[in-house]
Amino acid sequence: MASTSRVWFITGASSGLGRDLTETILQKGETVVATARRLSLLNDLVTQYSSERLLVIGLDVTQQQQVVDAFSQAKARFGRIDVVVNNAGTTNLGELESVADGQAKIIMDTNFWGAIYVTRETIRFFREENPAGAGGLLLQISSIAGLVGTPGRAFYTASKHALNGLTECVAAEIDPAWNIKITLIEPGSFNTELISKTTFSDPHPAYSNPNLPFTRLRESWATRVGRGDSRKAAEVFYKLAGLPDPPLHFVVGGDAIQMARDKLAELQASVDMYESWSAGLDRDM
Template sequence: MPLCWKKTAPPSGSQYPAERILVLPLDVTQPHQVADAFAKAKERSGRMDIVVNNAGIADIGKLEGMEDSKARGLLETNFWGAVSVTKEALKCFRETNPRGIGGRLLKISSYLGLVGLPALPFYCAAKFALEGATEALAAELDSDWNIKATWSPEHPAYSNPALPASHARKVGWDNVVAWKDMRRSAELFYKIASDPNPPLHFVVGKDAIEATRKKITALAADIDLYEAWSNGLEQ
């Protein structure tokens, strides 16, 4: 049975009947709500095979221009909220599901977790952090568990209209991000969740693939150019 968690209760007359989908209110920044949602889901279904960790928000603003409260709130949702869901998912996969069955944890990151984009420094920070934590987690898991792992005020120093962040502010968030076909994307996520040997990183979308390849190429070039500077550093 699909389980859906959202901050507000579902409207009456939902598209899907209650016996097919369970919708629960949830604020991922509140760990006790995360634990309660998982408990209710397990009570209803008895087990949980796939968890899609997708809670996230984005505020456009420069690192110097965004209020601390918004920046911290973004990290609380996009990173710490994802961590809370991850912990509950792992506990469920390991302790509730039949031994050896495990589960699939799909974390919806972003290529902005690999490539920094102007005007989204804290969103990038959250996604970079999520990437690092997930890579470490993947190495920590016991293989026996079978667990596969709005606008901010303008900062006066950045008034130059030629700057990338100025462009993002002018055209709006919906025009900065190349949104994907949601139905086809969901089909891809379902497919990767069914893969017996899923990759740690699953990059979706030509824009994300192109940006990631550029990042890899630039990083490799920098390493090659300055590799000799490390000669003799080892003792």
Template sequence: MATDSQVWFITGASSGFGRHMTELVLKKGHKAAATLRKPEVVADLAAQYGSDRVLVLKLDVSSAHEIKEAFGAAVDHFGRIDVVFSNAGHKVEHAPEDMAREMFETNFWGSVNVAKETLRVFRDVNKTAGGHLLQVSSSSAIQGFPAFGFYSATKHGVIEALAGELDPGWNVKITLIEPGAFRTGAVSTNLPSVPLQGPYAKPNSMPAVVRSIINEENFKQLPHPTHAVAAMYKLTTIPDPPLHLPLGQQGIDIVKRKLTSMLAETDKFASWSDGMGVDEVQF
């Protein structure tokens, strides 16, 4: 994609990756539709850059109706959308079912509906078809971890499948960004909010061990999200961006361990599939 002035549509612009990406995009001279649940949080950016550069929109990505309205408002305001940074997310583990379902509404269905509307705008609305969807996923979508089960499930699979359905003539690119842990609110606040129950409440249970690692001191040792955002932005400046981008040393290590383990197990039991042709199986 060209590095000339672009129009970005950013979800979750209030904090973390979303806020840092909005700031970076504007500093680079691009325009941004900054979407979030509480527009007043980015009032400073609106005042600094003016309405010709930044459009602040209220958006709860769990609402498909609000997604369509926000995309429509961005197109009406800027004329097109070149890059979508789909970043809004929610994380609560070992929660009552209603809270877990709320997480799926935001992380899974929110991402799906943003991606569907992104594709429609890129393909059918932009006068010159095309665009780049940057979907912030997680390294825990590659490797499911104790205490992250629901979150891992919400981040896995569906956008990758969508990427395989695209017609090359649409000129649409998709990159799944799979970061390890960075110094964002998603790591520091959300996970420990619900007490562990039953056998998981034991100090030596794996969910409890994982939670014990998430503390203020360890949080301070994580890389700053601006480093991740700079790498994410760079994806839009190269002609052939990857479908997957593990990010941060932790994210890279997770992917390598997962692939190594899966390959070893596959090789170990590959012979069990010998002779599995179309012949009738005899039990």
């Protein structure tokens, strides 16, 4: 399908990278189904673009029926969906022992279970609602945290590791005849308003050492600025969606690239060092 005729379905479209991508797609002349919990943040776009170009839907991805209903509304308005951007997410920073179970559950319910609900409905929709064989593209907005763990982000990282693992399995399960493509986008730090909105759990008294990595991060967060330009990132995501055969993993951002390279080097060194320990463990078949 020509890029100018695509219909995009985006979760978490009201802020951050989701908002920047929504604006980029609309400026390119394409059509967007923009979903979010706070629809008022999209009022300016509703005023600027016609209903033939933009459909705004209230959606809490943790509510499975809302996800199903949102896809149904998109079908009723536009007849199909070509690209789904599974972007909605949340976080709370703090050491493992300082994050309350309730807060941890919110992170997992949104970043993992919410993403599952969207993924399931996306695959079903591409296979059964789009024209036979048309398929579609699912862009899973994960994070470099889906590959690399860092202090203070245990539950956020766990949710993204889980999403990465789930997505790799799904990509291996789907029938090639369905023509469904999936890409995990694993960004580093980008300069969006989400940095200023990040919340912290109260520090655990055992982690009072000022030299601990996350203690230093907690103290400096107020002056933190994301390394990447989110507007430019949206342009990159748009370009990625135009590839005929997009990669399963797409690490983006200078800091994310370096973190991924360091992780690969560490893993390679460990495998090489202890490979001999596996000698003789396999049973004779």
